[in-house]
Amino acid sequence: MNSITEDVPKKTESKSVTTFKETFNQHIEDIDTTPGWWRRMKREAFEAFLETPMPKRKDESWRFASLSNLSFAEFDYGKPPSIANAQELVEKSNVLEHQSGSFIFADNQTIDAEKASFELQQKGVIWTSLREATSKHGELLKDYFMKQEVHLGSEKFALLHSAFVENGVLLYVPKGVEIEYPFLSYNWITRNNAAAFPHTLIIAEEFSKVSLVEAHFSTTEEAPALSCGVTHLFAGVGAKIDYTLLQDYNEETLGFQINSNIAGKDSTVKSLSVNVGCRNYRSETHGQIKGDGAQVEMLSLAVADEDQEIDQRTLQTHSAANANSNLLFKNALKDKAKTIFSGLIKVDDGAQHTDAYQTNRNLLLSNTAEANSLPGLEIEANDVKCSHGATTSQIEEDEIFYMLARGIPKEKAQELIVYGFFEEILERIEDEKLTEVARSIIQTKFSSK
């Protein structure tokens, strides 16, 4: 068996690195029935991971972020012996009324799957776990799986993901196939110190239409965990992709989420995130406008409380003309919570008639919360419409008084104002039940303290 730790560890190597190499080798053994190319890819990623330095706060792409004491080795990357209450989790995985197919994972293991309908399969739709895809759809993965460069600072975390990812979903939609109901990918973390690697890959061919909902939840309030997820959306000519992520991990979890939306000619790609969980959460979203006339929307709402930190980095890269991208990130902060929004619009010189917008709005609900905003533009084309704007505000006392004067208690008034603040994001969620779930996640966050 090949093993990268066949060499005797060098003297300079720290104990934690040695342990982590053992952890990785164990992981490779656990998945030894998978194709060789995947295991090779993992080893390369792991080697590169070890060589890549840990980001530092003084790096521009990590400005304001806290990264202290993150020790990868302390998490459990192994295969769980079994998943407790799997059936209960399956029943709880119900954010949608109708779905075209689903996968439910707990600690990276598939606990339930609903296949795409026979009709969709006949049309050539592929809805499968990543694990199965590596055996059956290797050719497809060779072109698309983990093929996106990381530009926003999380190279090391993307490599960690590549090294350890063992499950997730592949959704391939052939030319011209339009699918009414969303696909669903549920990722539960159940174990103490579990490391989870959610993965979503959507490939939508010409003029196809598809939507997917991804959920990231914990089963307990207390168990610390690491989640390091990657989502890549590829929209072909005229294709439409609608992607929603609900992230409600417990507040002991460290979360990293690296997303790329690759928009072809005349395609429409919408990604929307609802983030309320994690102690520290870092999201990177790269909208890559590759084809003329593409429409890309990047939407996000987050509620942070107590000592939570939500760090959002975005990039809208326009390398084609006549396209439009629109970003709106809204954050509400309570207690001592902290958010960071850093966004950049880059317009290449050939990308004439680009319309690109970037807006970050923060609502401070306490005097001790901190919202940082770093918007930016880099424009090389001369005939474009671009704007960026960031605002940080507090609830106006007179708004509260107006609601009090109608008999609405203060807490409820604040809640209504926060909902109101998020409404322009929530109303963009197409599925009615999902909108209600998103609302109730926000509500729970407000009523729990």
Added chain:
Amino acid sequence: MIAFLDKMTATLDIKNLNVSIGDKPILKDFSLTVPKGEVHAIMGPNGTGKSTLAKALAGHPDYEITSGDALMDGQSILEMEPDERSREGLFMAFQYPMEIPGVTIANFIRAALNARQPEGEELNAPAYYKSLYEKMDMLKIDRKFTSRSVNDGFSGGEKKRCEILQMAMLDPKYAILDETDSGLDIDALKVVADGVNSLRGDNMGALVITHYQRLLEYIVPDHVHVLFDGRIVKSGDKNLALELEEKGYDWVKQLAETAA
């Protein structure tokens, strides 16, 4: 005996109220009793304390009540939080209603009504919408407005109609209308006045604050009081409003000087 007591206490009773903004006294020993079933108008030039009276009674934190009392049906409201006053039956229609982006009128009024429900109980949704639509029709508000954000992008007239809609839905014991006529054209004024008139009756007392006599042509008051420099300088029936319109506010100043 009980009937007698009810009659004695079914009032909004403002006693020697002194109100300051910062260090500046605005209302000075202001006293007024509004029995249920009556409409009282308060008129006066700008800056004499009309809006201060409304906001102080509603419990706005910027208005400090230094002495005096305000009793609603015999119970002092000054120690109550603004939301409690509202739930007890006091309503103020704002001169400048706030815009609340993202909160629909339907949800806003529902939250206000739910706050009046016993603990753990919620409104019956179909009955709520039925009642809401009835009142919207009466106030000539398009039903589509239920899903619009409160006052967000509304015209002046729409905002004021929305205030009266809230009043109609909350069914207060006492309503204070703070310059509800300001910024309204005559058609909007009529609609608003019709709305207020339809709510008049034995179960509600109203205090209509206005700068102009015009509103009182449509909401005919039982009593008119003239406010100047923080106190009432003259009271009378509806004809006082006409007299005031004719003689102008200089006359009020003279009245005040005579009184002092």
